[in-house]
Amino acid sequence: MRNLSLSRVGGLSGLGRAGIFGAQHVIVMYTGCVTVPLVFGAALDLDKRTVGLLVNADLLIAGIITIIQAAGVGKVLGARMPVVAGASFTAVTPMIMIGQEYGLNAVYGSMIGAGVFAVLMAVPFSKLLRYFPPAVRGAAVTMIGLSLIGKAVSMIFDDGPADGSRLSLALGIIIIVVALMRYGRGFVRQAAVLIALVLGTIAAAAMSLTDFSGVGGAAWFGIPEPFLFGAPSFPLAGIISMSIVMMVIFIESTAYMMAISETTGIDADPPRIARGLAADGVSAVLAGAWTSFPDTIFAQNVSLVRITRITSRAVVVMAGAILIVLAVIPKLGETIASLPGAVIGSVSLVMFATVAGTGISTLSKVDYRDNDNLLIVSLALGAGMIPVVSKDVYSNFPAEVQIIFGNAISSAVIVAFVLNIFFHHLPRRGGPSGPPTSDPIPDKEVVA
Template sequence: MSSSPVRTSDPAPAAAATAGTAPHGRPEDERVPLGRAVLFGAQHVLSMYGGVVAVPLIVGTAAGLPTAEVGILVASALLVSGLTTLLQSLGLPLFGAKLPLVQGTTFGAVSTMLVIIADGGGLPAVFGAVIVAGLVGVVLAPVFSRLQPLFPPVVTGTIIAAMGISLLPVAAGWIVGPQDSPGAGSALNLGLAAATLAAVLVLSRIRALSGVAILLGIVVGTVVAALAGAADFSSVGQRAALALPHPFAFGTPTFHLAAIIPMIVVIIVTLMETMANLFAVTKVVGTDLPPRRLAAGLRADMAATAVAPLLNSFPPTAFAQNIGLISVTRVRSRYTVAAGGGLLVLLGLVPLLGRIVASVPTPVLGGAGIVLFGSVAAAGISTIGEAPRRGDSDTGHDTMIVAVSLALAVMPIAVPALYASLPPLVAMVLGSGVSAAAFSAVALNLLLKGRGGIAPRIHDHP
């Protein structure tokens, strides 16, 4: 995918009055006041918090851990997500794309981790496999960064659209609520989601508030839920307010080839998804993504994966829902995302804050998720539409690429057991809508067009 030219005089959209655009240089490098950065960062945390804590809850429960130890996994996941977000947004030499990209614990590794636990390896074997796979990912990062010619607009747009579509069931699940709760799927839950969605839409029309419409919409939805007796804050004051990390809290990692090989496959899929997210965020921000920058972003993701087990956490990856938030608010500064990373670190160190965020009813998050996740899909459709304008479109073949790839993305969502009869590794790759769409779009583009990419070559530069 070719880079979009850096816009130095972008016509400011609605949120520009709130956050502005960088008068010189790249839009993601714009500095914003600390108070606004924290406010915008809080929106990012609210939109992705549930996704971060779900993985340690699932894995910890499968491992038979007591509640207190599951709490350690949750706090560790928040801490690592925050540190990785800071690395990705602020950057270090060779590590971090310096883009507004939020990192959180990936769902893609859950099934493999559960298999490792079921085979008797426990968390030490999981952590050992993640460490090795992360180091392999660091080595592979520059190789993947040179695959950009395989990702013209029709391919990247299809992958981004698949990301948004794959996230919509998450929003629906939030609206329904926990299946074991008495109010699951109730009219009240639907009403709370509708109230939140309506609040977001109304607030987005107010110029002065459009940049924080998602956050304020969640606040409005939570207030409505509290008035309806559907919000429970009783657990906020329970347990310790501060908790420091304990490295290797679950024992020294162990290394087993049977666990490492499938985890490496997971990491390769994660590299593809992170690359798609990097393409998506540069599209939304309106900036460039030369190979060196792409490699730094992938390398940060993989380095964090290798280090995460030392702090009792699991592989992190870029979160697409936060790209949707950037698309909605048009707040493109990476420093707002860095503020969100700082808040995640605090949530990991101060469980009291995490319990406050966790008390937001899931139907409220689901109502906001409709806008966030739908925006990701819309960004993908917009990217697909770029091809004709750039003269690199082959309408018949492009239609076939999009049709087949999106179908492969949707089918495992509609029928989760679709690939149950296939070998586990194949089923894992095809069962992920994003990875299935990515493999399909790249392969069909090569097959139907006979070339890896038709966008202009990107010249690397610092």
Template sequence: MSIRGNKRSQADTQNARTASPRPEDHRQPPFLTLAYGFQHVLTMYAGLVAVPLIVGQAANLSDANTAFLITAAFFMGGLITLLQTLGLPFIGSQLPLMQGVSFDTVAIMTAIVSATGGLQAVFGAVLVASIFGFLFAPVISKALRFFPPVVTGSLITVIGLSLLPVTINWTMGGDSAAADYGSLSNIGLGAITLAIGLVLSKFKSGVISRLAILLAIVAGTVIALPLGKADFSGVASSTVFAFPTPLHFGMPTFHLSAIVSMIIGILVILTETTADILALREIVGTKVDNKRFTAGLRADMASGIIAPFFGSFPQSAFAQNIGLVAVTGVKSRFVVATAGGILVILGLFPILGRIVTAIPSAVLGGAGFLLFGSVAASGIRMLADVDYRHNMNLIIVAVTISVGIIPAAAPDFYAQFPSWFQTIASSGISSAAIVAVSLNILFNHIHLGTPEEPSVFAAAGTGRQLSPGVSAALKHGDHVINGQIIDAKGNEVPVVKHNSHPS
């Protein structure tokens, strides 16, 4: 028994040594980790700055207080990114998720400011609603069985497509009120940045191709300088160091109507983060169980509990950074954690933030075409593997994508709907998630009333089937040429015949 036990122990030890680590746990050399991390910061900084600017204007804040909101957004985004990527017990998914102030609650926050006249009511509503979301997170994670590939593939596609108007706006200049908005110079600058990124991505050097986005942004900014598109004059007058002062705007106040509205916004964030985690799970190729999934949602909600005390707002994962992971293939959570550390530093040193924010929007727009398009492409690739025979999966995909694109294609589509409905539906990702899950339950889980004959929308089956053993032996990239099975590298896979009745 002891010999067998020793052999088993040795075998277990050997298996542990040879087991493949999680892709997200891979570490890059320090210099590359820093470079890749900075690339993540440049990818998301414009979206991070936009929310405090909008809310600050709605609250009629002074330039100094608006700058404080921006600094706090950097600081909290970095702090929650570190929490999400590195993790604490029961909090943090340990996935390469970049966190930043969520757009989903902007309309709610501006409405609260208009109704109450101050940010204190916003912070109070965020605090209470985030506590509710923190406690509600396990309920969301238990519903993962309702997110099969037909749902997740549709949601990932919608995430990518819904972000394209953002990058188009950036390419046109970012500010629709500016005189040069949509000018050939802005669009041309974005096109040059995109072209540089495409050329660099073709380099045989893995480092250069993976840093193609960062290098393209740097090159685009250099080109923009003599054209007068990049202005770094404000850097010298910026404050060098400033710590986000706790309760800078005063103690939070609590209004029932504001809290109820914010709870709706928090549910939208939870829904969108669900889609983001599922998308990243497929892109990274890692296992995310219910426990890990819940921990990721809790990190989002923890941000809303902490942020109000530092003058900031709820955080969520940034989809454009998921696109960056897909484009570069750099799946390390430590790279994104480094990006979080950079954000914390930017939050402590406003002068560094001013340098980053001086990058022209058109340059970011050119890079965005690569980033956001890659997210949509990842979803389309997943949908290609979905079985559409004798089921309604085609309808699930069609309706989900159609509904998800409405806010991007027609921003005023829901203008006449009740405000609570606008809050949910104005996020294409959230509305798509609700539709996809509902249709999947209706068509694939509820069999009552399902006709024996398939719907006219169901793809017809070929009648051909493979045994489980044969299908399990096939790998991604295998294909058939002239009756022979060829693997992804072009090598023939031998077919071995087994006699069922040996002589």
């Protein structure tokens, strides 16, 4: 299979090398992935043991879907791209609302129903690619990066004001990444993020910013239990809410797949997009059975591929395998979870900023002359920034409105998508309309 051979890992070979680069992917995404069950558990007042089981299940499903996305399952599932899947924050708020209203078994029944709906919608949704020209997807990816930078800063300073020690540590880690990317060669350059993480953790330990006390109490082995909260129930309101979540996840994953296409040269045609989205739907079905969370493609890993230029899918398959191992060996998972937030946040800042830069690169390809593309991009970014600068602006609206417009990414994409149709695809007075001839949609973006 193209780009799935270990011999193509940055000119290196061997299972060990692929394991190192796969571990780099896991470390970059781990905190974002496990934060979802931690937030969900805290909101519903679950005990620590139960939250730990949710974390294990979360890692298991993320590992399975990552392998499916990278390796593919025939011509049915998986984008066959070097992308890593993880729990989506988009699902947290509606899951909490469903749990408070109907109970935990309804949360996961609703997820199963929404997952089936998403699998059925994958192909129809992929037919909309012609409505995602550079102006739309560039605004989406830029907004993804900008909206996530705040999370990285929160990790660095532990949700508090900046202090000299953490600021110095963050600057040092970022300087290491930059220096290795500038002067490193071969393996050193490709493992720049991992090296910075290791050196940053050593520095954090010297500054008394580490705490690995929880590792000793973690179990050596544990298999996530299916239907942890009993037989699922299927409230219609819950299924509808989670189905809306899945459509938002589809929007995010589509933007990520098109971004990774630009980095790797892999054609993001409708069949490939459909297989990738179907894998997202399967993640929700599996998550409903194993009390986990629906997955989406992670932005920081898309950014890591762009920075390191390691495009081998074998590396991502290895990352998925590592996630599965962490799921059944909680002690290893606890070790990674205990890495200092200041260190993880520092490398995440680089990753998220690179995501925004990828979006800006896409926007630079847009022709803004004598058309409405500038207005489309401007209003999309403006709409996306609303929930970033005012987190509670939609708090009095129904849950469905909060899910869609309370999310910076989905609100930006929806505005860009609708305005692009309004300006470039609806008939104009005096004749039919279409995308401006000065900013054509490449053939590969039209339905194949």
